[in-house]
Amino acid sequence: MSKNEKLVQAITSRDEDFARWYTDICLRAELCSYSSVRGCIILRPYGYAIWELITAELDRRFKETGHQNVMMPLFIPEGLLQKEKDHVEGFAPEVAWVTHGGEEKLQERLCVRPTSETLFCDHYAEIIESWRDLPKLYNQWVSVVRWEKTTRPFLRTREFFWQEGHTAHATAEEAVKETLDMLELYAEFYENALAMPVLRGLKSESEKFAGAVNTYTVEAMMHDGKALQAGTTHYLGDGFAKAFNIVYTDKDNTLRHVHQTSWGISSRSIGGLIMVHGDDDGLVLPPAVAPYQVVIVPIAQHKEGVLEEAKKLSERLKALGLRVLLDDSDRMPGWKFSEHEMKGVPLRLEVGPRDIAEGRCIAVSRDNREKLELPLENVDTTVPELLEALHQRILLRAKKSLEARIVDRNDWESFVETMNTVPGFIRAPWCGEEACEAQVKEETTATSRCLIDGELPEGSHCVVCGKPARHMVYWGKAY
Amino acid sequence: MSKNEKLVQAITSRDEDFARWYTDICLRAELCSYSSVRGCIILRPYGYAIWELITAELDRRFKETGHQNVMMPLFIPEGLLQKEKDHVEGFAPEVAWVTHGGEEKLQERLCVRPTSETLFCDHYAEIIESWRDLPKLYNQWVSVVRWEKTTRPFLRTREFFWQEGHTAHATAEEAVKETLDMLELYAEFYENALAMPVLRGLKSESEKFAGAVNTYTVEAMMHDGKALQAGTTHYLGDGFAKAFNIVYTDKDNTLRHVHQTSWGISSRSIGGLIMVHGDDDGLVLPPAVAPYQVVIVPIAQHKEGVLEEAKKLSERLKALGLRVLLDDSDRMPGWKFSEHEMKGVPLRLEVGPRDIAEGRCIAVSRDNREKLELPLENVDTTVPELLEALHQRILLRAKKSLEARIVDRNDWESFVETMNTVPGFIRAPWCGEEACEAQVKEETTATSRCLIDGELPEGSHCVVCGKPARHMVYWGKAY
Numbered sequence: 001m002s003k004n005e006k007l008v009q010a011i012t013s014r015d016e017d018f019a020r021w022y023t024d025i026c027l028r029a030e031l032c033s034y035s036s037v038r039g040c041i042i043l044r045p046y047g048y049a050i051w052e053l054i055t056a057e058l059d060r061r062f063k064e065t066g067h068q069n070v071m072m073p074l075f076i077p078e079g080l081l082q083k084e085k086d087h088v089e090g091f092a093p094e095v096a097w098v099t100h101g102g103e104e105k106l107q108e109r110l111c112v113r114p115t116s117e118t119l120f121c122d123h124y125a126e127i128i129e130s131w132r133d134l135p136k137l138y139n140q141w142v143s144v145v146r147w148e149k150t151t152r153p154f155l156r157t158r159e160f161f162w163q164e165g166h167t168a169h170a171t172a173e174e175a176v177k178e179t180l181d182m183l184e185l186y187a188e189f190y191e192n193a194l195a196m197p198v199l200r201g202l203k204s205e206s207e208k209f210a211g212a213v214n215t216y217t218v219e220a221m222m223h224d225g226k227a228l229q230a231g232t233t234h235y236l237g238d239g240f241a242k243a244f245n246i247v248y249t250d251k252d253n254t255l256r257h258v259h260q261t262s263w264g265i266s267s268r269s270i271g272g273l274i275m276v277h278g279d280d281d282g283l284v285l286p287p288a289v290a291p292y293q294v295v296i297v298p299i300a301q302h303k304e305g306v307l308e309e310a311k312k313l314s315e316r317l318k319a320l321g322l323r324v325l326l327d328d329s330d331r332m333p334g335w336k337f338s339e340h341e342m343k344g345v346p347l348r349l350e351v352g353p354r355d356i357a358e359g360r361c362i363a364v365s366r367d368n369r370e371k372l373e374l375p376l377e378n379v380d381t382t383v384p385e386l387l388e389a390l391h392q393r394i395l396l397r398a399k400k401s402l403e404a405r406i407v408d409r410n411d412w413e414s415f416v417e418t419m420n421t422v423p424g425f426i427r428a429p430w431c432g433e434e435a436c437e438a439q440v441k442e443e444t445t446a447t448s449r450c451l452i453d454g455e456l457p458e459g460s461h462c463v464v465c466g467k468p469a470r471h472m473v474y475w476g477k478a479y
Numbered sequence: 480m481s482k483n484e485k486l487v488q489a490i491t492s493r494d495e496d497f498a499r500w501y502t503d504i505c506l507r508a509e510l511c512s513y514s515s516v517r518g519c520i521i522l523r524p525y526g527y528a529i530w531e532l533i534t535a536e537l538d539r540r541f542k543e544t545g546h547q548n549v550m551m552p553l554f555i556p557e558g559l560l561q562k563e564k565d566h567v568e569g570f571a572p573e574v575a576w577v578t579h580g581g582e583e584k585l586q587e588r589l590c591v592r593p594t595s596e597t598l599f600c601d602h603y604a605e606i607i608e609s610w611r612d613l614p615k616l617y618n619q620w621v622s623v624v625r626w627e628k629t630t631r632p633f634l635r636t637r638e639f640f641w642q643e644g645h646t647a648h649a650t651a652e653e654a655v656k657e658t659l660d661m662l663e664l665y666a667e668f669y670e671n672a673l674a675m676p677v678l679r680g681l682k683s684e685s686e687k688f689a690g691a692v693n694t695y696t697v698e699a700m701m702h703d704g705k706a707l708q709a710g711t712t713h714y715l716g717d718g719f720a721k722a723f724n725i726v727y728t729d730k731d732n733t734l735r736h737v738h739q740t741s742w743g744i745s746s747r748s749i750g751g752l753i754m755v756h757g758d759d760d761g762l763v764l765p766p767a768v769a770p771y772q773v774v775i776v777p778i779a780q781h782k783e784g785v786l787e788e789a790k791k792l793s794e795r796l797k798a799l800g801l802r803v804l805l806d807d808s809d810r811m812p813g814w815k816f817s818e819h820e821m822k823g824v825p826l827r828l829e830v831g832p833r834d835i836a837e838g839r840c841i842a843v844s845r846d847n848r849e850k851l852e853l854p855l856e857n858v859d860t861t862v863p864e865l866l867e868a869l870h871q872r873i874l875l876r877a878k879k880s881l882e883a884r885i886v887d888r889n890d891w892e893s894f895v896e897t898m899n900t901v902p903g904f905i906r907a908p909w910c911g912e913e914a915c916e917a918q919v920k921e922e923t924t925a926t927s928r929c930l931i932d933g934e935l936p937e938g939s940h941c942v943v944c945g946k947p948a949r950h951m952v953y954w955g956k957a958y
Contacts, residue, residue, distance in 0.1 A: 036559055036601050037589065040552035045617070048548050069527050073519035074553075074591070074622060074638050075575075080515055096554075097579040098591065101626035101637075102572050110516065112553070112577065112591070122515050138524070143553060147580035158580075159553050 011342075013280050018224040025274055026153040029283045029343050039151040039158035043267075046343060049291035051161060051267055055141060057193040057288060058163060058265060061185055067137040067165065072119040074142075075110035080118045084243040087117060090210020094146045096158075112145040117211065117236070117262055120166035121244035128168060128258060130249045135178075136168040154271035155228075155479050162266035168246065168258040172237070175259035179235040182263045183216045186231040194269065195286040195395040196220050196276050197402050198230055199425070199474055201450025206434050209262075213237035219449045219474065221402045222275035225423020227449050227476035230272055233263035271479070276398050277367075283344030284366050286394060287387040292325040294383060295340045296361075297333050299352030310351045313361065313376065317383060341366060346390050347383065349374075365390050367397075406474070415463050415475075419444040425476045427455070429469030431462035439464050440475060449474045490821075492759050497703040504753055505632040508762045508822050518630040518637035522746075525822060528770035530640060530746055534620060536672040536767060537642060537744060540664055546616040546644065551598040553621075554589035559597045563722040566596060569689020573625045575637075591624040596690065596715070596741055599645035600723035607737060609728045610649055614657075618644040633750035634707075634958050641745035647725065647737040651716070654738035658714040661742045662695045665710040673748065674765040674874040675699050675755050676881050677709055678904070678953055680929025685913050688741075692716035698928045698953065700881040701754035704902020706928050706955035709751055712742035750958070755877050756846075762823030763845050763873060766866040771804040773862060774824045776815045778831030780807060789830045792840065792855065796862060820845060825869050826862065828853075844869050846876075885953070894942050894954075898923040904955045906934070908948030910941035918943050919954060928953045 011024035026032050031047030043051060059069070075098060082088045095111040113119065124136060143161045151157050165182060169175040183200055190196040198218040208215035212234040220230045240246070241257035250256050277284040287293045294317055298310040307328060314326040325345070327336050333350070340348060350362040361379070363372045367390055374382050405424030409415040419426055419440075430436060430448065437448055451471040460469040490503035505511050510526030522530060538548075554577060561567045574590040592598065603615060622640045630636050644661060648654040662679055669675040677697040687694035691713040699709045719725070720736035729735050756763040766772045773796055777789040786807060793805040804824070806815050812829070819827060829841040840858070842851045846869055853861050884903030888894040894907055898919075909915060909927065916927055930950040939948040 033602060033605065035552050035598070036556055037552040037554045040554065042552065042598075042602055043550035045547035045549055048550050051550075052548065068524035069531065070524055071522035071527050071530075071622075071640070073514050073516040073521065074624065075516045075519065077515055093581050095581065096577045096589075098575045099578045100576040102574065104626075110575075119514070119521075123512060123521055126512065143550075145553065147583075161550070 011280070011282065014223065014278070021278075021280075022271075022274060023153065025278055025282055025342075031270065031274075031283075032153050037158075039148060041153050041157055043161075046291060047270065050270055050273075050285070050289050053289040053291065054193070054269060055163070058189060059141070061189060062139050062163075062165070065137075065181070065185065067139045067167075069140060070138045071140055071142070072113070072116050072123065074113060076113050076116075076118055078109045078111065080122060081111055083118060083121075084211050084240050087211035087240075091115065091146075094148065096145050096147055113142070114144055114146045115262075115264075116140070116142075116144075116164055117166065117240060118244075120262075121240045121246060121260075124168050124258065124260075125244045125246045128246060128248050131170055131251055134168060134170045134248060134258065135174060137165075137178075138167065139163055139165040152271075152479075154274075155268050160266050160268065162264050165261070165263040167261045168241075169260070170248065170250070170256070170258065172259045175237075175261050176235050179214070179216060179233045179261045179263070182233045182261070183218065183231075186218050186233070186263075186265060189265075190218060190220065190230060190269075191395065193286065193288040194273055195391050195398060196230070196272060197395065197399045199402075199450060199452070201452045201474065203232070204434075204437060204448045204451060204471075204473075206437055207448060209234045211236065211239060212262075213239070217450050219476075220272050220276065221398075221405050221425065221476075222272070222479070223278070223401070224275070225405055225477075227425065227474075227478040228268070228272050228275070229449070229478060230269060231263070231265040234261060236260040236262060268479075277394050278344070281338075282342030284394060285344035285346055286391050287346045288391070290344065290346050291323060292340075292343075292345050293323045293387055294347045294349060295325045295327055295336075295345045296349045296351060297327050297336045297340075299333055299350055299355070301328060303353045305356060306351065306353060309356045313349065313351060313379065316379065320380060320384065322383065322387075347386055349383075367394050410461075410463060412464055412466075415440075416443055419446050419475065419477070423477065425449065425474045427472060427474055428463035429456060429460035430471050430473045431465055431467045432470040433462075433465065433467075436462055436464035444477070446475050446477045449476045449478060490759070490761065493702065493757070500757075500759075501750075501753060502632065504757055504761055504821075510749065510753075510762075511632050516637075518627060520632050520636055522640075525770060526749065529749055529752070529764070529768050532768040532770065533672070533748060534642070537668060538620070540668060541618050541642075541644070544616075544660070544664065546618045546646075548619060549617045550619055550621070551592075551595050551602065553592060555592055555595075555597055557588045557590065559601060560590055562597060562600075563690050563719050566690035566719075570594065570625075573627065575624050575626055592621070593623055593625045594741075594743075595619065595621075595623075595643055596645065596719060597723075599741075600719045600725060600739075603647050603737065604723050604725045607647060607725060607727050610730055613647060613649045613727060613737065614653060615647040616644075616657075617646065618642055631750075631958075633753075634747050639745050639747065641743050644740070644742045646740045647720075648739070649727065649729070649735070649737065651738045654716075654740050655714050657740045658693070658695060658712045658742070661712045661740070662697065662710075665697050665712070665742075665744060668744075669697060669699065669709060669748075670874065672765065672767040673752055674870050674877060675709070675751060676874065676878045678881075678929060678931070680931045680953065682711070683913075683916060683927045683930060683950075683952070685916055686927060688713045690715065690718060691741075692718070696929050698955075699751050699755065700877075700884050700904065700955075701751070701958070702757070702880070703754070704884055704956075706904065706953075706957040707747070707751050707754070708928070708957060709748060710742070710744040713740060715739040715741060747958075755880075756873050757823070760817075761821030764823035764825060765870050765873060766825045767870070769823065769825050770802060771819075771822075771824050772802045772866055773826045773828060774804045774806055774815075774819045775828045775830060776806050776812050776819075778812055778829055778834070782832045784835060785830065785832060788835045792828065792830060792858065795858065799859060799863065801862065801866075826865055828862075846873050889940075889942060891943055891945075894919075895922055898925050898954065898956070902956065904928065904953045906951060906953055907942035908935060908939035909950050909952045910944055910946045911949040912941075912944070912946075915941055915943035923956070925954050925956045928955045928957060
């Protein structure tokens with residue numbers, strides 16, 4: 001079977017076997033390949049192009065809000081990782097250790113960074129002297145390594161790609177504000193770039209980042225009813241600053257510790273895109289991160305004037321700044337349609353001899369397959385409008401799907417029954433005790449996804465133990 | 480001493496101690512910091528911004544020539560690294576080995592990639608089936624690790640940043656053409672983006688890449704007379720294809736091996752920038768890779784209208800697409816001048832009350848300190864012209880310096896004397912025997928930098944042994 005034949009072959013139906021459907025899309029849309037390194041994937045050109053667009057969208061937002069990119073080393077000496085007690089306890093069990101350089105055994109082991117708080121702290125201790133040096137608003141785009149036992153493309157791999165922001169501030173207020181601002185930036189990015197609605201909230205103590213005071217999260221809902229932790233921001237307080245001795249001379253000449261944050265979004269966002277928008281024909285990409293926003297398929301392209309007209313159309317749309325693919329390969333149009341649907345290209349334009357005679361092209365949107373005749377003279381306005389309409393449509397669909405997946409449960413029996421039969425978020429009160437969280441996990445495999453302020457009615461009781469509730473929680477099974 | 484005081488303090492003079500001058504600039508211009516990981520540096524915001532601009536310049540050229548970005552894993556299993564005999568011999572002595580994941584000892588060691596030929600080959604063997612799949616023109620932007628004993632910022636570090644191109648072709652001709660095309664692209668990039676002239680040529684057998692048939696190089700000349708290998712392209716032949724069984728079905732239905740290339744430019748190009756253009760006041764940046772191309776320094780900025788006028792000017796220049804910094808910090812103009820000269824900002828514009836009254840600003844170019852009065856009404860054309868003129872001026876100066884550093888020597892005695900007293904390239908014939916290369920290295924520490932076609936006069940004799948010469952060679956001491 002040739003590669004082209006493989007591409008047009010049907011994939012597993014989403015409702016039949018969601019996990020296989022997901023993997024089928026990853027491979028068939030040529031987003032990634034398995035590698036010879038267990039638990040690590042190869043990002044193929046199409047998958048990497050999506051990641052490049054995601055990074056560009058985020059990077060622009062980071063720079064507009066005053067953040068600067070830097071690059072820390074790939075390795076962390078064991079002694080440095082151990083400086084903050086909670087942090088090392090959280091990460092040491094899952095890091096990869098470098099023990100030899102060439103033929104020589106290292107005196108101190110180095111771990112491959114699982115996250116870089118310790119490196120940033122070490123650097124901040126060196127470069128921060130005075131209140132004039134603050135805030136430091138740094139970010140880096142790198143891959144990190146965590147030695148996971150079970151892996152799935154994009155969702156959980158031993159090496160993954162991400163950005164990690166690390167900031168240092170003069171006061172706790174400023175650092176808390178940064179933590180919440182970045183959470184808001186993440187949510188806005190998900191809505192406006194990936195067309196993915198998210199819940200925002202606080203993580204419980206047992207789910208928070210190792211070494212943080214507070215962890216905030218954006219949580220998305222996948223088509224199968226499972227939650228995806230899509231990005232987190234951490235208020236680190238001054239715990240790291242004390243462990244690493246990061247002090248500054250304040251305006252009153254007093255030495256004070258800085259207050260820090262860190263935050264990250266990873267390549268698992270690509271997994272989210274697939275599981276929120278994809279369908280039985282493959283990927284559906286929001287225009288902002290589609291490597292090609294428009295594919296032009298000439299019909300009867302051997303006929304005089306067809307390819308010329310298709311090229312003219314392509315050049316016109318490129319001049320608008322759109323990413324356009326003119327598919328003039330020697331395959332049948334039907335095959336091209338299938339391939340570009342698999343790859344989730346938002347808009348297909350068909351141009352054949354009759355269309356040209358009538359001064360139009362046929363536009364087909366990837367999500368709803370709506371066919372429209374577009375007068376060629378107007379494409380400069382109609383094509384961008386169709387792309388924007390697609391974004392709004394898939395966002396609205398995802399919002400409705402998220403809302404439909406949130407249910408309230410106030411007693412333990414129906415909580416367990418619902419969680420084990422109807423996938424989605426359950427909104428239910430919690431007393432705040434870890435024992436109750438543990439019980440939820442044991443009986444349903446679900447976890448507290450996030451705590452949401454201001455939603456707890458007076459006199460609520462913990463859905464597990466019945467004691468007075470302290471938080472309203474969104475519970476769910478998660479990737 | 481505060482950070483600002485350190486910034487304006489003089490650095491070591493270039494002619495007094497070139498090595499210290501270099502390190503002073505790296506640290507004082509805040510390009511990088513030493514890290515707690517021996518041999519690895521931290522790229523600070525200013526250094527990383529230069530690297531981002533270098534990557535953007537190269538990435539655009541790669542994409543325009545049909546290359547696609549991908550991402551391979553960070554690790555290479557030991558067995559995979561060993562598949563190509565010459566390759567593993569070249570790299571095994573200098574790789575970092577991961578032996579443990581979490582608590583568990585790995586069954587097979589993984590090395591942190593020193594270069595990724597083996598990973599690309601493994602992937603190509605899986606995805607290439609037919610002549611229709613060729614060529615594959617892939618590239619990746621990553622860091623790689625080589626366990627070097629002696630390190631220097633940018634020039635030689637255990638972790639460094641680069642792009643590595645890896646291509647597969649149907650025929651040897653196509654692969655050779657790609658190897659030479661990429662060499663030409665590198666040379667054009669160095670001239671037009673970094674204002675650095677380079678020599679292009681072939682590496683000798685002893686200097687070529689481990690596993691390659693041929694290695695081509697671009698070599699630059701530093702201010703101290705030492706050569707810098709600034710980028711290499713390798714024609715790999717079908718050796719890797721045979722070791723990894725990368726075959727395709729040709730049009731005539733025959734199975735054939737692909738022919739491959741690889742090529743890379745690294746963050747040492749930043750070291751080259753410093754050592755070609757820098758002076759006793761710091762860095763001098765070519766506009767294409769300057770994080771700020773223009774710095775505006777208000778004079779007497781507390782006076783009415785000064786800051787407003789400076790802001791207007793800044794906005795106008797930004798609207799042209801220029802990268803502009805308005806330095807309205809509360810420091811004295813003289814301190815600002817020194818800092819931005821240290822950081823190599825190509826053009827400084829000064830705006831004071833008298834300038835505003837006369838409808839002008841003062842422009843000072845970083846390289847020659849020429850002061851010009853620019854009428855404000857024309858800055859849209861004069862500022863881009865001044866930047867272009869600076870680029871041409873520093874390129875011409877570097878070209879002259881390169882030419883002045885090339886001398887011919889035809890006898891061994893004067894070759895040794897010149898090499899050990901007058902730094903630069905010596906152009907001298909060579910018989911092609913490794914023993915003669917080894918002798919040069921032993922007596923002068925110089926190496927053959929590159930072999931240049933068509934420059935060998937009839938009847939030339941090897942400068943070392945006197946036997947008939949086969950190549951004209953540029954010899955030099957190198958970083």
